[in-house]
């Protein structure tokens with residue numbers, strides 16, 4: 001028989017299969033040899049008290065042979081001769097998962113990606129980190145796999161559509177991710193593993209007859225009778241199709257400009273802006289695990305913080321335990337930071353975005369940008385802050401930075417701690433660089449976070465500016481029912497750039513949602 005059980009174990013017990021089997025036997029009143037194995041269904045850590053517990057929900061095999069976990073199966077069709085074709089612009093999570101779903105439905109996807117394949121992309125990242133030279137088509141945001149390829153690969157989302165989330169996680173496992181992501185409460189993949197998974201997805205798409213084209217930057221839409229007839233790429237090619245999925249992410253400012261110039265409806269929207277904070281990982285471990293050192297059975301600790309300050313939410317975002325701060329800009333003259341971690345999260349630093357929500361009223365009232373009806377007003381504000389940060393850093397993607405307590409006191413730090421950010425840091429007063437309302441909220445927020453997590457508010461932490469690409473400053477509207485653009489009938493805006501997702505899983509889910517709708521329409 002199989003029996004579902006919930007167990008509370010010490011971390012050392014949870015890591016030891018025989019200890020888990022012993023507990024199953026004790027809990028079910030069976031002999032140890034009756035327990036042939038178990039599948040973990042859910043795993044989480046409870047670190048609220050001095051003794052840390054691992055909560056496991058599992059399916060135990062008792063008095064019957066154990067069999068391996070079954071991974072969801074997927075049926076991808078041969079679409080090489082399919083009549084219906086959809087052009088997908090952008091090969092981020094939204095575009096990739098849309099392509100896989102179209103193939104499963106017998107529709108041929110043609111992916112146009114402005115950047116390079118994951119391997120070639122890696123060389124451009126090295127040049128950016130070591131020499132401070134950016135390739136505007138191939139960087140941490142642009143290229144195969146999109147912005148999520150060289151990330152921590154955290155796979156959680158605030159969405160509660162469990163069925164859809166499970167499907168996305170199972171697809172990641174099919175293409176090479178560890179099965180643990182299916183049951184961990186905070187699954188992540190890691191920068192070292194994601195590129196292989198993305199390559200396997202591409203292989204599946206092309207094996208089935210889908211097309212995957214690199215260095216194909218879309219620069220124009222040819223519109224006729226409220227429909228896109230074809231798109232043009234920077235190399236002079238043109239691609240037609242029945243429908244077009246626009247999954248270009250939130251950093252494709254040229255796409256937003258193009259849509260606006262073509263008088264295709266877009267809207268300004270609020271976005272989050274702030275900084276990235278880096279602490280020694282050992283300090284975060286000691287705070288979260290209530291002990292001087294973590295011990296071998298616990299993962300590097302993470303945190304999640306939120307506080308209302310001056311009627312504005314200040315919150316941590318995309319925390320990367322054992323991670324690295326990365327230069328995530330897409331153009332010269334702009335400074336953007338983000339974070340990533342390898343699968344083992346074994347770097348000595350813990351970084352996290354720390355952002356505040358910026359709304360249209362803030363930009364109108366408190367900034368120099370005054371244009372009333374410009375749908376790109378928030379994007380221009382975001383870009384202006386990034387440019388100010390680049391200038392304050394002194395060039396070559398050196399980032400302006402300050403120690404945490406100094407930041408809140410408004411004192412320029414006389415020195416900065418060691419930091420994982422490879423292009424380097426320049427000590428400045430960030431009060432002079434960030435918009436006043438963002439600075440004020442963060443400065444108070446850090447002090448409040450120090451009360452919630454004693455030890456967090458410290459000059460051993462460094463504040464690096466600016467974290468500005470956590471969400472899109474533009475929405476590309478779509479009809480609630482058809483998911484098509486209200487004006488251009490065969491254009492399907494999708495993913496984070498269109499304003500319908502925030503993160504890898506939700507972008508993938510949105511890609512699937514749009515593709516599924518399209519497959520039904522085209523059938």
Ligand SMILES: Cc1cc2nc3c(=O)[nH]c(=O)nc-3n(C[C@H](O)[C@H](O)[C@H](O)COP(=O)(O)OP(=O)(O)OC[C@H]3O[C@@H](n4cnc5c(N)ncnc54)[C@H](O)[C@@H]3O)c2cc1C
Nearest residue numbers: 090092094114143146147148151154218249495496503504
């Ligand atoms: C360093 C870093 C770390 C991150 N860490 C995490 C994390 O751990 N967990 C998480 O959930 N999220 C993370 N994110 C955010 C996550 O990557 C995004 O939410 C997600 O990738 C959005 O998916 P998307 O497909 O909508 O857009 P994107 O991933 O931005 O993909 C858009 C694609 O479109 C292409 N494109 C743009 N313009 C054009 C054009 N004109 N023609 C052709 N192609 C074009 C781009 O090159 C890109 O490949 C991270 C982001 C970064 C930068």
